[in-house]
Amino acid sequence: MKENRDIEVLIVEDDLRIAEIQKRFLDLIDGFQAVGIAASYVEAKTLIEILQPDLILLDVYFPDMNGLELLKETKFHTKQIDVIMITAAKEIEKVQSAIRLGVFDYIIKPVIFDRFKQSLQRYKDYHEELLKLSKENSQVSQLEVDKLLWKENDSANNERAYLPKGIDPLTLEKVIEVLGKVKTGLTAETVAKEVGVSRTTARRYLEHLVSIEKIEADLSYGTVGRPERVYILVDNMIKKLAE
Incomplete structure (x- = not known):
C-alpha cells in the first residue's frame, strides 16, 4: 500500500463531460488526485495496469463493455484496487451484483456533490485506517475489522452500530x-x-x-x-x- 501521498483515482466514464465533472469534484476534496480518465474497455484495462490506482470511479453502461464485468476482472486480478460505482443503473440486480463483487459504494446519477464528497471522505478514512493497521500490526482485532467493514468515521458510533x-x-x-x-x-x-x-x-x-x-x-x-x-x-x- 502506497504511503504519504494523495489517494490516486482513475475515472472510468464514457461521457467525457461527466468525467470532467467528477474530476472537478475530486479537485475540491483534500487527499485525492485524479490520475486518468478512461472512456472505453481498452483504455480502462490499459490505465489500470499502468497506473495501479487506489480507487476507480466506474460507470456500468459503456458502448463496448459492461462496467460490472470490468469490476469483476479488476477485483480478480488486482484485489488492492477499490471501486465506487457511479452510474444511472438503478436495477436491483445490478446493485446486488456490484455489492457482491465488493464495491465500496454505489452512487446513482445524477451525482450530487455532497453525496460524492461523503463517499470519498468515508473512503479516505477507510484507506487511512487500513494503512495505519498494516503498519502497526500483522493481525487485527474484531473491533478493528468491524470499523473497516462498517466504514464509520467515528469510532464511538461504530461501536454503537455493531452492538x-x-x-x-x-x-x-x-x-x-x-x-x-x-x-x-x-x-x-x-x-x-x-x-x-x-x-x-x-x-x-x-x-x-x-x-x-x-x-x-x-x-x-x-x-x-x-x-x-x-x-x-x-x-x-x-x-x-x-x-
Whole structure:
C-alpha cells in the first residue's frame, strides 16, 4: 500500500463531460488526485495496469463493455484496487451484483456533490485506517475489522452500530466509566452494584468488552472460596504497568 501521498483515482466514464465533472469534484476534496480518465474497455484495462490506482470511479453502461464485468476482472486480478460505482443503473440486480463483487459504494446519477464528497471522505478514512493497521500490526482485532467493514468515521458510533443483542450503549458507557475509576480492576459483582444492574447483566457487558479487547480479565484468588474474574480497562492496565 502506497504511503504519504494523495489517494490516486482513475475515472472510468464514457461521457467525457461527466468525467470532467467528477474530476472537478475530486479537485475540491483534500487527499485525492485524479490520475486518468478512461472512456472505453481498452483504455480502462490499459490505465489500470499502468497506473495501479487506489480507487476507480466506474460507470456500468459503456458502448463496448459492461462496467460490472470490468469490476469483476479488476477485483480478480488486482484485489488492492477499490471501486465506487457511479452510474444511472438503478436495477436491483445490478446493485446486488456490484455489492457482491465488493464495491465500496454505489452512487446513482445524477451525482450530487455532497453525496460524492461523503463517499470519498468515508473512503479516505477507510484507506487511512487500513494503512495505519498494516503498519502497526500483522493481525487485527474484531473491533478493528468491524470499523473497516462498517466504514464509520467515528469510532464511538461504530461501536454503537455493531452492538450485539442485549447490549445497551448507555449501560455499556456506565460500565466503562465505573471501570475507569479503578486501576486495580473490579469483579462483576462490584460493577453490578455501581451500575445498578444484576450480576448476570454486568457479566454480560463485561464479557462483551473483553471480546472487543476494550478490557482484560484475570482471576483473583481470595483467602476463601472460588477465584473470581477481575476486569480492568486496557488503558488502566497500561498506566499501571508504567508506574
